[in-house]
Amino acid sequence: MKLVSAHCEECRMMEREKSLRQFVQRRPCRSEQVEWQQKGEKVLIKVRRSDWLGVLLRWLTSRPVHRQIELDEIGGFVWNLCDGFHSVADIAEELERRYQLSRREALASLAEFLSQLQKRGLIRWEEDKK
Template identity: 30%
Template sequence: MSRRIQTASAPGAWDDMLKAVLIPNRAARVVREEPDGSLTLAVPTRKPSFFRGLINWLVRVPQERLTVLDPLGAGIWKACDGKRSVEAIVVRFATFHHLSFHESRVSVTGYVTSLLRRGVLAVAVNPRG
């Protein structure tokens, strides 16, 4: 037993993330909203610096990138109003789908990570300092 003194502590491994607030990208716009609740979002893209001159003339970079959210993802995106903490969104998702807190946490944060990568959302960690 003495070999097993490393407690699974990791205090705050997900705690900071729960306190964070998710802010929707103001530049993102809703292109389409389906009756089932799914959403199509358009996020403006930034042209990389090497896309100038001749390359710019040869390759046309789209000005917007489309992101399609399924009904579950759309619900999460709508809940990200810049005021609610991640924890509040997790609790809301858990209540709505009858999930446990950590089931909901893993689902929501996984989805949020993909939205962050696509530039649909931004994250503010501990916004009140």
């Protein structure tokens, strides 16, 4: 029984490693529908509201309603590298170098940040463009 359990654990580890290798090769790209501007070290992103309140306000005021997201220095640094050319691995290496992070810290933080950007429709993955 222990042999089967150890084998299953080894399989799970191999799957996680494969998944991580695939993830770090992906190339994030800013969405074309997003307006943004650099303000010093920060980045301001203008997002059109598409929730029910945004639709209602647009209907009442007859003009587009936007919300603004402000990225701090590190978020802005990552945002500027989301150009469709830099891979997740490239961006993680830049984070390690610039902010003296370990590889693990850089990848974990970057994965979470990119996930949030994707959920909000602010980035896509370059291979998703097709």
